[in-house]
Amino acid sequence: MRDVIDLARAGLRQKLGTYLVMTLLVAVTVAGYLVVSSYWQDAAEVSTGTAEPLNFPYIKAHVVHAYLSNPPVSRDPEVPAPPRKYVPLFNDKELEKITKINNVESLSAALSQDSFSRFGHLEYLSIETGNALWEDLDLREGRLPENSREILIPDTIPDASSYIGQVIRLRVTRAIVPQSFWKDPLLKDAPDPETTKDLRVVGVYRPSSQMLSGLVGWLEVRRVDDYPERDPDNVPMDWPVPNTLFLKLDDPTKAHSVSLSWRVLYPEMPEAPYPMIPPSKVEWYPDIPETMMKQATQEVAMPMFANTLNAFSLSAIGIFAGMFMSFLDRRKELGIMKTVGIESSRIAATISTEVIFCGVLGTVAGALIAGAVTTYLVTGISGNPIAIPWTALLRGVSVAAIILAAATYIPNAMARQGTVMELLYGRPIPIVRKRS
Amino acid sequence: MFVALGLKNAWRNRGRTALGIISMAVAAVIFMSGSTLSRGYPAGAYWEARQLVGGEILMLPEKITLSTDTLATGGYTWKFEKRSYDKPNLLMGFDPSPYRYGFMRGVPSGGEEESVLPRIHEVAAELRAESFVAGVMVREVLPFLRQTQDKDDLYYYEYGFVEPRDVVSDKERYKIEEALTSGWDRYLNEGELMTGVECLWQNLSVFGDLLFPRMSEAGYDYENSVAIRLDIVGEVSFRGPNPALPAYANPVVFVTPETFSALKETTGVPDSMTTWGISVSVENMADLESYIALLRRKYPDFTVYGIPQLAAAASNRESVASGVPMDMRRVTEALSFMVAALLSATNLSILMLARKNEIGILRALGATRWNITCMVFSESLWIAFLGSLIGSLLTQPAVLYQLMSNRLPSQTVISTIGLNLGKSLGFSLGAAMLFGFLPVAKALRVTPAQVLRGE
Numbered sequence: 001m002r003d004v005i006d007l008a009r010a011g012l013r014q015k016l017g018t019y020l021v022m023t024l025l026v027a028v029t030v031a032g033y034l035v036v037s038s039y040w041q042d043a044a045e046v047s048t049g050t051a052e053p054l055n056f057p058y059i060k061a062h063v064v065h066a067y068l069s070n071p072p073v074s075r076d077p078e079v080p081a082p083p084r085k086y087v088p089l090f091n092d093k094e095l096e097k098i099t100k101i102n103n104v105e106s107l108s109a110a111l112s113q114d115s116f117s118r119f120g121h122l123e124y125l126s127i128e129t130g131n132a133l134w135e136d137l138d139l140r141e142g143r144l145p146e147n148s149r150e151i152l153i154p155d156t157i158p159d160a161s162s163y164i165g166q167v168i169r170l171r172v173t174r175a176i177v178p179q180s181f182w183k184d185p186l187l188k189d190a191p192d193p194e195t196t197k198d199l200r201v202v203g204v205y206r207p208s209s210q211m212l213s214g215l216v217g218w219l220e221v222r223r224v225d226d227y228p229e230r231d232p233d234n235v236p237m238d239w240p241v242p243n244t245l246f247l248k249l250d251d252p253t254k255a256h257s258v259s260l261s262w263r264v265l266y267p268e269m270p271e272a273p274y275p276m277i278p279p280s281k282v283e284w285y286p287d288i289p290e291t292m293m294k295q296a297t298q299e300v301a302m303p304m305f306a307n308t309l310n311a312f313s314l315s316a317i318g319i320f321a322g323m324f325m326s327f328l329d330r331r332k333e334l335g336i337m338k339t340v341g342i343e344s345s346r347i348a349a350t351i352s353t354e355v356i357f358c359g360v361l362g363t364v365a366g367a368l369i370a371g372a373v374t375t376y377l378v379t380g381i382s383g384n385p386i387a388i389p390w391t392a393l394l395r396g397v398s399v400a401a402i403i404l405a406a407a408t409y410i411p412n413a414m415a416r417q418g419t420v421m422e423l424l425y426g427r428p429i430p431i432v433r434k435r436s
Numbered sequence: 437m438f439v440a441l442g443l444k445n446a447w448r449n450r451g452r453t454a455l456g457i458i459s460m461a462v463a464a465v466i467f468m469s470g471s472t473l474s475r476g477y478p479a480g481a482y483w484e485a486r487q488l489v490g491g492e493i494l495m496l497p498e499k500i501t502l503s504t505d506t507l508a509t510g511g512y513t514w515k516f517e518k519r520s521y522d523k524p525n526l527l528m529g530f531d532p533s534p535y536r537y538g539f540m541r542g543v544p545s546g547g548e549e550e551s552v553l554p555r556i557h558e559v560a561a562e563l564r565a566e567s568f569v570a571g572v573m574v575r576e577v578l579p580f581l582r583q584t585q586d587k588d589d590l591y592y593y594e595y596g597f598v599e600p601r602d603v604v605s606d607k608e609r610y611k612i613e614e615a616l617t618s619g620w621d622r623y624l625n626e627g628e629l630m631t632g633v634e635c636l637w638q639n640l641s642v643f644g645d646l647l648f649p650r651m652s653e654a655g656y657d658y659e660n661s662v663a664i665r666l667d668i669v670g671e672v673s674f675r676g677p678n679p680a681l682p683a684y685a686n687p688v689v690f691v692t693p694e695t696f697s698a699l700k701e702t703t704g705v706p707d708s709m710t711t712w713g714i715s716v717s718v719e720n721m722a723d724l725e726s727y728i729a730l731l732r733r734k735y736p737d738f739t740v741y742g743i744p745q746l747a748a749a750a751s752n753r754e755s756v757a758s759g760v761p762m763d764m765r766r767v768t769e770a771l772s773f774m775v776a777a778l779l780s781a782t783n784l785s786i787l788m789l790a791r792k793n794e795i796g797i798l799r800a801l802g803a804t805r806w807n808i809t810c811m812v813f814s815e816s817l818w819i820a821f822l823g824s825l826i827g828s829l830l831t832q833p834a835v836l837y838q839l840m841s842n843r844l845p846s847q848t849v850i851s852t853i854g855l856n857l858g859k860s861l862g863f864s865l866g867a868a869m870l871f872g873f874l875p876v877a878k879a880l881r882v883t884p885a886q887v888l889r890g891e
Contacts, residue, residue, distance in 0.1 A: 043507050051514045051540070114521065114595070116581055116649070116658035121521040158654050169659045171581055173593045176521060176687070177532035180753075195583075195592050210516055210538070282537065289516040292540045292758060296502035299759025303768075325785055 004346055007337075008353035011330070019358050022322045026362025026404070027369060029315040030396045034370035035378060036308045037392040040301045042380035047297045051289035056209035057252040058133075059259060061245050062112070062282040064187055065089055065237045066227065067266060083230035086186075089279045090223055090242055098247070098279075101261045103254050106132035108246040111219050113172045113192065119157050123214030124172060126240070128221050133246050137216065142203025145218040150202045152216040163201045170197045170215070181281045186232065190239040211284055245280075252286035259283055312399060320407040323355065327411035334415055335423030348416040352408060359404045363397055442814030445791070453819055456784075460823020460868075461830070464860045468831035470765040472838070472856055476722040477744065479841040484674035485747040487610045488635070488684045489526055490601060491573065491715030492724055493731065494746070495559070496525070496739045497552040499542030500534075503760040505736050512542030522656050524577050524597045525712045529637070529686035530746040531756045540758060553708045559735055560714050568727055570609070571717035573602050576710040577688075578699055580646040581658060596646070596687040598632065598666075600696035609717060612672060620670040624692050631695065633670040637685035646689075651704045662703055666691070678751040714738075722842045729763060769863075777820075777867035784816055784875035792882050800884035812876045813869070820868030821861065828860045 069087040087094065090109065099107045108131035115124035126148070127133050134144060140155055142164045151168070153160055172195055199217065207213035219240055227235055249255055262280050285291065327334075337347055367388075374386040418429040446453045486492055499512055506512065519534040528535060556574055563572045579597045586592060603626045606612040613623050617636065624633055645663035649656035666689060674684040691699070700710060718727055728742040741756065749756040795808060832853065839849045 046507055046510065047502060047514075050510065050512060050542075050545075052516070054516060116521075116593070116595075116656075118652060118657045118659040119654055120649070120656040120658070121579075123518075171593050171658055173581070173595045176595045177528065177536050180533070180536060191586070191590060191592060193590065210518065284538070288538070289514065289540065292516065293502070293514055296540065296759035297507070299757050299761060300502055300504055300507065301759075301762070303761050303763075321781075321785070 004349045004353055007346075007350045008357065011350060011354050014330075018322050018326045019354065022319050022355075023358045023362040023365065025315045025318045025322075026359055026400055027365035029312060029403075030363050030366025030400050031369035031373065033308055033312070033396045033399065034367065034388050034392055035373050035386075036304055037395070038370075038374060038386045038388045039378065039380060040297070040304065041389060041392065042384075042386050043301065044294060044297045046380075047293045048290045051293040054209050054211065054286055054289055056211045056286055057249050058211065058286065059247040059249065059255050060211050060284040061247070061262075061280045062243055063089060063245050063279045064183060064281060065189065065224075065241050065243075066187055066235045067279060068184065084232065085230060086227040086232065086235045088224035088227060088237070090237070091225065092223060094279075097265060098245070098262060101247075101258055101265070103250050103258050105248040105250050108133035108248070109219075109221075109242040110244045110246060111240055111242050112244045114176055115215060116171045116173070117168050117215075119153070119168075119215075122154075124151075124170060124217060125212065125214055125244070126217040126219035128219045128242065130221070131246075132248055133212075136208075136248070137212075138206040138208060140204045140206050142201075145202055145216070148218050148220060149199055150218060151199045152203045152205050153201050154207045154213055154215075155204050156207065156213065160204045164204065165201065167198050167200050170199055171195060172197065183281075184235075186235050188234045188236040189241045189243075190237060193239060249286070255285045255287065259285070312403065316403045316407060319403060320410075323407050323411045327351070327414060331418070331423045331426065334418070335420050338418075338420045338423065344416045348412045351412050351415055355404055355408045359400060363400050366396070366400075367393060439810055439814040442811040443818055445811070446815045446818055456819040457823040457826065460820050460864050461827035464824040464827025464864060465831055467769045467860050467863065468828055468835065468856060470769045471859065472835050472852065473831065474765060475726045476720070476724040476838065476842075478838050479721050479843070481721060482743045482747045484615070484676060485530070485684050485743050485750070487606075487612050487615050487672075488529065488674040488686070489715060489743060489746075490606055490610060491571070491717045492721065492743050493716040493718065493728060494527070494575075494741045494743075495714040495716065495731065495735065496527075496741070497556050497559075497713060497737070498739060499737070500539060500739045501758055501760050502540075502542075503732065503736075504762055505733070506542065509736070511545055513545050514540045514542050517541050521595055522579060522709075523712060524579055524686075524688075525575070526599070526686055526688070527741070527746065527756070529635075529684050529688075530750040531754075533755045539755075551708055553711055555737070556711055556714060559738065563714065563716055568718055568720065568723070569716055570719045571602065571605050573605075573715050574711060575713050575715055576600055576696060576707070577712055578648060578696070578703070578705060578710055579656065580648045581661070582644050582646050584644060594687070596689060598646075598689045598691050598696065598699065600693040601690045603692055605717065606690075615672040615674055617671045617673045623670050623672070624690060626692065627694055628692055629695050629698060630664075630666055631669045632666040632689040632691045633672055634668055634689045635685045635687070636671060636673040636683050637687045648699060648703045649705075651706065651709065656705075656709070664699065664702065666695070676747065676751055684747070684750060720842045720844060722838050722844065732760065774867070777864075777871040781871035781875060784812065784872065791879075792886075795879050795882045796884050796886060799882065805880050808879050809876050812879050813872055816868045816872035816875070817865055820864040824860045824864035828857050 066086045066088045068084060070082050070085045089095070095107055095109070098104070109128045110131070110133070111126040113124045113126075115122055137144070137152065139152070141161050142152070145151060153163060153168075155161075157163070172192055174191065199215075205216065219242065222238070222240060222242070224237060247258060249258060259280070266279055334347055338344065370388055374388060378386060380386040414429045421427065422429050499506065516538050517540075518536075518538045521535065524535075533539065560572050560574050563569050577597045577599050579595065582594045582596065583591055584594055601624065603624050607623060616623060624631060645665045647658070647661040647663055649658045650660045650662060651657065652660070668689070672690070676684050700707075716727075716731075718724060724742060724744070728740055731738075732740045746756060748754075798808065798811075835853060835856070836849070839852060
């Protein structure tokens with residue numbers, strides 16, 4: 001080992017200029033990565049810190065009322081597809097399957113409509129009687145609705161309590177903007193036959209979240225046992241057709257795992273052409289504000305990361321060029337080393353030692369430069385000095401190591417593979433030699 | 437003679453020379469794209485979307501996109517909201533997700549939001565004084581409901597909104613009459629009352645009155661609405677480039693400003709409820725992105741959208757970006773030249789090693805260090821010159837089309853192209869000089885004795 005280190009030291013001294021350039025390239029790249037990464041970590045913290053929490057421990061999801069349960073599974077057109085079989089979602093068995101997903105405390109079915117009244121445009125959410133969502137409404141005055149002619153109004157409406165006992169005329173519309181998801185055309189939702197409704201205000205509640213902040217009404221429980229017909233022309237559900245599920249979560253921070261389990265429960269089968277519809281179509285998670293702010297920060301930061309990547313590529317090319325030149329310049333020395341009996345693996349180890357030394361020196365220098373830059377030159381978006389996180393440091397070191405390993409691979413392989421004659425007389429050296 | 441020898445060497449190693457030229461050409465193409473093409477568009481770009489909007493830039497007096505400036509200055513609490521149909525705008529046709537799903541809105545942390553109406557008029561007045569602006573319009577809307585029947589004879593309500601239009605600008609600047617769907621022969625006339633032109637989204641011409649809400653203390657009162665019949669005289673359709681997308685559309689009826697004033701007067705709705713933003717028409721599409729960037733910097737309390745951004749969101753069926761990407765054009769340009777120069781330097785260094793013997797013989801025959809330097813630099817500079825020239829010339833048709841389609845004065849076109857060519861050549865030759873020093877240093881280290889010894 002000692003002789004390898006001695007040889008490497010001599011090599012470093014001899015090619016000081018080249019290795020200095022390599023060390024600087026590593027240092028500048030690592031420093032650049034650390035500064036950029038830490039700067040944007042600071043930005044992401046600032047942006048998500050300014051997002052108002054949703055304060056709603058539910059997944060709210062738009063759903064369709066039935067799904068195709070037996071899609072064709074063969075690509076072969078000769079294999080006949082099984083007759084289509086639809087399963088109703090609003091069926092105790094299906095809803096129980098969803099309720100049993102880990103972390104789901106309760107399920108509430110509801111109908112969401114756009115309503116226009118003396119309060120302007122508001123969501124009109126009719127919740128099935130007996131559902132757990134009623135218990136989470138913060139009722140301030142009056143009582144809960146007991147039939148479909150009664151509603152609650154939010155206390156955000158000026159002088160809301162004065163409306164208790166009054167009859168409000170509501171106009172409901174059909175879909176205003178086109179829906180964003182593909183829907184099986186066989187599914188026929190019966191439209192609301194009563195587009196103008198006169199409803200009595202029976203209470204006032206305080207919305208705890210934007211997700212439930214409109215008019216709240218009462219929806220009769222409707223369940224469909226089965227769709228026994230095979231290959232049906234249409235799959236109807238009589239009015240009222242619920243279109244929204246609320247899943248109350250034990251731990252709102254794990255909402256995405258609930259969503260994943262839900263999708264696993266109703267998979268999009270890869271072989272199936274349309275329509276194969278899992279019930280959940282559009283979802284609102286408890287962490288929407290933070291997620292959307294993170295996404296916005298990413299959109300701002302994306303070009304910065306693209307340029308950091310460019311810098312890494314540039315550095316990789318530079319290091320590779322440096323290593324290759326260094327090898328070509330010293331191939332005669334390496335030939336002599338082989339002539340005097342030094343093993344190929346030791347020669348390769350010598351080159352690796354030189355590179356490791358440059359890499360370690362460059363990384364340490366890069367970290368120090370980044371530390372100096374973030375302490376004295378650059379202030380974070382938050383206005384505070386930027387702290388370089390350990391994870392970023394680890395990632396920076398890993399990327400530098402990968403670049404160095406890749407850049408050293410060819411010179412290392414040539415040093416190992418090259419015969420004495422090839423090295424001494426400058427003949428071409430194959431990177432991989434066929435063994436007879 | 438040594439300059440000629442350098443050029444001859446470049447010719448002898450055609451493969452490596454070609455590689456160097458190509459890398460420099462790619463760098464020049466990136467430079468031209470960054471410095472000219474990415475600043476704007478040809479005159480006819482995003483035409484249908486511009487016809488629908490009646491402008492090239494939309495400015496909304498609220499914070500709904502995040503930028504580096506917003507991050508740096510702070511002062512906002514970001515709330516997740518669903519946009520109310522009481523406050524529609526033409527962005528709905530490009531990206532309905534704020535109405536359907538929700539969006540993040542920055543609310544000043546300092547306290548209650550003040551009325552934005554005076555600020556909108558102040559900014560509109562400032563914009564009218566800008567030299568690049570061809571027209572500014574303060575945009576307004578008024579929502580309505582309409583009862584109609586489906587094919588099963590069931591009654592239901594449709595939602596829509598009316599928008600006053602600058603009829604002269606629509607006809608002369610945006611040639612909106614070309615967008616009339618067949619069967620309709622006219623657009624609005626200046627000053628006419630109680631007529632409307634609808635977008636293809638909804639067929640409002642069939643029958644029925646439009647129910648406009650009156651104003652109450654709580655806001656729009658649809659319970660106490662006014663039934664008004666508008667004479668629908670035309671229907672417009674704005675097709676986007678994506679064949680899968682039916683059209684750029686909104687549930688909107690265009691009316692004259694006079695009709696809109698009459699509607700506001702009848703319903704008692706104040707300007708503060710109807711005004712939603714500002715649209716800006718620009719003289720020169722070739723610099724549109726620069727104008728957008730300028731307005732974003734100048735009016736940080738507004739969200740500034742360019743038509744290309746909206747049209748792209750509609751075509752890709754995505755949400756309009758919620759973050760404004762940093763402008764990294766300069767960095768990308770510099771990096772592209774760095775990469776090209778480094779490749780060139782590596783190429784030349786390897787060539788120098790291969791020509792060690794030749795250089796030694798030249799030195800033995802009396803060539804000075806300066807002669808060798810001339811030889812190497814002439815090769816390096818020639819490669820850089822040819823590369824950047826090819827790259828620049830390749831992009832010139834697109835640059836010329838962009839500039840000339842906007843009917844810019846020929847002097848401006850010539851000076852822009854000349855400046856770009858000069859910059860591109862200057863950068864590439866500078867990079868070749870800078871990075872040519874490594875191969876030159878290697879060449880100068882070769883001595884005749886070394887070569888004769890066979891080292």
